[in-house]
Amino acid sequence: MKDYCAEFKNYLVKVKKVSNNTLDSYLRDLQNYLEFLKKQKTLPADADSATVDKYVKYLKDSKKSNATITRHIASARCFYQFLMINGSVSENPAKGIKLDKPEKKLPQILSGEEIELLLSQPNAKELKGCRDKAMLELLYATGIRASELVDLNVEDINLHTGVLCCHSGKSERVIPVYAQAVTAISDYIFRVRRMIISPDGGQALFTNLNGHRLTRQGFWKIVKGYAETAGITKEITPYTLRHSFALHLLENGAELKDIQQMLGHADISSTQVYVRLLNDHFKEVYNHCHPRAKLG
Numbered sequence: 539m540k541d542y543c544a545e546f547k548n549y550l551v552k553v554k555k556v557s558n559n560t561l562d563s564y565l566r567d568l569q570n571y572l573e574f575l576k577k578q579k580t581l582p583a584d585a586d587s588a589t590v591d592k593y594v595k596y597l598k599d600s601k602k603s604n605a606t607i608t609r610h611i612a613s614a615r616c617f618y619q620f621l622m623i624n625g626s627v628s629e630n631p632a633k634g635i636k637l638d639k640p641e642k643k644l645p646q647i648l649s650g651e652e653i654e655l656l657l658s659q660p661n662a663k664e665l666k667g668c669r670d671k672a673m674l675e676l677l678y679a680t681g682i683r684a685s686e687l688v689d690l691n692v693e694d695i696n697l698h699t700g701v702l703c704c705h706s707g708k709s710e711r712v713i714p715v716y717a718q719a720v721t722a723i724s725d726y727i728f729r730v731r732r733m734i735i736s737p738d739g740g741q742a743l744f745t746n747l748n749g750h751r752l753t754r755q756g757f758w759k760i761v762k763g764y765a766e767t768a769g770i771t772k773e774i775t776p777y778t779l780r781h782s783f784a785l786h787l788l789e790n791g792a793e794l795k796d797i798q799q800m801l802g803h804a805d806i807s808s809t810q811v812y813v814r815l816l817n818d819h820f821k822e823v824y825n826h827c828h829p830r831a832k833l834g
Contacts (some may be wrong), residue, residue: 541789542572542582543568543569543572544782545620546564546565546620547561547565547616549623550564550565551618551741552614552642555605557685557707558685559754559834562814563609564613564616565616566614566683567609567610567614568613568614568617570610571593571610571613571617571807574593575589576597578592582617582618582626582627582804583621583626583627585622586631586770587631587632587634587635589631590611590614590631590632590635591635593610593611593614594607594611594637596626599778604637604638607637607638607773611632611635611637614632615630615632615633615740617806618630618632618633619630619631628763631633632807635831643694645777645811645815646773646774646778646781647778647781647782647785647815648756648770648772648778648779650786651766652770652772653678653696653766653769653779653782653786654767655769656674656764656765657671657674657675657678657772659767659768659778660674660764661765662722662725665730665733665734667749668722668726668729669726669731669734669744669745670726670760670764671721671725671726672722672723672725672726672727672744672759673687673723673744673757674761674764674779675718675719675722675723676695676702676719676722676723677776677779677780677783678701678719678779678782678783679714679715679716679718679783679799680694680702680704680705680711680713680714680715680719680783680800681713681779681780681783681784681787681801682702682713682778682780682802683706683776683780683802684754684757684758684775684776684777685754686704686705686706686756688744688751688752688753688754688756688757688778689705690702690742690744690752691702691740691741691742691743692731692741692742692743692745692775693741693742694743695715695723697720697723697724697727700714700715700716700720701713701714701715702714702715704730704786704802706802707767709802710792711799711800713800723756727743729805731745734747734748734749735749736748736749736750737749738750739751744757744767757776758775758776761774761775761776761778761779762774762775777818780801781812784801784809784812784813785816786799787817788812788813789816794806794809794810794812794813797812798807
């Protein structure tokens with residue numbers, strides 16, 4: 539079987555110009571699809587809609603969520619668009635596939651007390667703890683994505699004015715950073731970063747202890763580790779801090795449009811989920827605290 543992955547990767551990078559995260563996702567999904575086709579003894583160019591339907595059933599049998607299945611088929615659809623462009627197929631067998639709607643799960647949110655508990659876990663006197671404290675504070679201060687955090691360079695944070703310049707694709711947004719986060723980042727930059735940065739670390743703001751730019755996966759492990767030591771039982775990822783940032787701003791009177799800009803949402807409908815979360819939160823507080831609500 540020809541090297542479809544390499545050709546598809548070249549198409550995604552040079553023609554579609556997708557982000558690194560999207561690229562990794564598409565290539566993983568394609569590898570999974572090609573392995574399925576191999577078991578079916580079917581070449582990609584010979585697959586039809588019935589083949590893709592079988593693939594959907596295979597994913598369901600593998601206990602994949604509706605959201606994951608939707609992503610896999612979107613990747614297959616993009617792959618066949620590529621094959622149509624280079625003349626390998628005349629139709630896209632993944633185009634008309636009907637899928638179950640992904641279940642809409644509300645994001646997990648940390649309370650103010652849980653945020654304080656999480657942020658207090660790193661030991662800022664140690665090299666690693668100082669770096670981790672700065673990262674956690676910055677993430678909660680700005681609500682940026684984990685991928686954006688690890689892509690930051692030193693010049694992206696203005697310690698004097700207390701603002702962060704975050705680059706996401708072709709767009710750029712400026713986000714305020716509260717004083718405690720600025721203090722933690724200053725401590726890291728002037729005391730720790732110069733001790734761990736490697737000669738080829740470049741301008742990376744956050745590096746691993748070997749001095750190279752920290753990866754998104756590495757940061758996820760750091761967050762999960764501190765959540766465990768804090769004894770927080772909720773399922774926590776870097777996105778939990780992003781969601782908590784947004785809800786806490788909304789809870790304290792921020793305008794939805796301002797939160798949209800800080801989060802970097804292209805469409806305000808993506809930000810509106812926090813209104814629903816806020817309403818659910820108030821309902822929970824009401825039911826728990828109002829004396830007559832407990833009467834049933």
